[in-house]
Amino acid sequence: MENNTEKKYELVINYILSNIENGVFQPHQMIESEMELSKKLNVSRVTVRKGLEELVNNKVLSKRKGKGTFVNPIPKYFGFKSGIGFSSEAKKRGLAPSTKLLSIEKVPANSKVADLLKVPVDTLTWRIERIRYADSVAICYEEEFFDAQIVPEITADTAEHSIYDYLEAYDITFSYVDQKIVAENATEKYANYLNVDVNTALINMEVIACLENGKPFNVGFSKYQTNNFFLVQTIYK
């Protein structure tokens, strides 16, 4: 089923993956150069490059220009169902979620937020800005609004953990979530928050979470870095 070229190139992949698995290669560690790998594994540099390329594509390794090839801090590439319950999505994948709360305030809705929440302009909302981490890696910056008529109180302590877990205790859960996704280049602000270079391509996602009666209770605007992971979706016919 496999020819020689395939086997050689998988040799490189297996060498790296097994060294990550057994802890020889630690997160953030720089691995050997192409030339060193080529000598050690007795394969051509073209073969080394092909193996490394696949691991970069699969988010196991990252290349930094003029520096070298590094082991990604999230130990294996993982798929992330974005926009709904960051904490539970991270936990499902064996990653430790954490949150840095940047701000929490009760503010009147501007026309955009009011429109999305289907409320009159100036209706009170909870506005929450957070950075979400998985295994200490900054994954996304979120600006979220909750309709304060539906969600009467959100404390800083709640916002530092899972707001969705908190809401579930009050029987406020989403029936469906609409997402709009675009790609955009990181400004300095988001590059700093997400620990990426300015201009890095980010996913910009708008999320509207609705109750069973169709009333939106939560809208969010998020910027995801995708250097360490994928977003995943399944669409059924």
Add this chain to the structure above:
Amino acid sequence: MENNTEKKYELVINYILSNIENGVFQPHQMIESEMELSKKLNVSRVTVRKGLEELVNNKVLSKRKGKGTFVNPIPKYFGFKSGIGFSSEAKKRGLAPSTKLLSIEKVPANSKVADLLKVPVDTLTWRIERIRYADSVAICYEEEFFDAQIVPEITADTAEHSIYDYLEAYDITFSYVDQKIVAENATEKYANYLNVDVNTALINMEVIACLENGKPFNVGFSKYQTNNFFLVQTIYK
């Protein structure tokens, strides 16, 4: 329900949208400067800027640095369920789909494609490279593979239209589609194909379309520019 500031800022939006609707502003046309709009509509430049910003966010207008503000060629921002049936998605939104076929060939699957299609390496596949357009705007570059054991023949003529329509006639339809989404910066190659600046943030999507029995028959690797539109998804609980 609205205060004065809201009304003024919506004045700007309504002025632009009605001029687009009645054809005064044509696709690709540069609109008036902020100063001209401020005088004409008798509102502050801050208000003009706020209105324009919302229209840029909603993909109705585009700003080009040092040039001005332009009407987007796709007449209204639209949501695009990506990765399944580009032609039918475009048509549903009243846009004319078209396709530029870059290459079509029967090739043995490399290890990555074989893995995704769940076939042995070197199994024959149809490899098709295309650029897809909606209303003459390049939306995405696609590299697709079809398992030639399931899809015996794809002609250039078919590939220039909807392959999914063609397959449906043979009762080959997807039961579900798995997507992986990341953001990436446009290389020169993709910037040229999609008519965007090098380094522009693109959506990079891997799609695996499966038959009812779970066997993948089509894998695709696409780059979407999102300057003119959104990708949309709905997630149900």
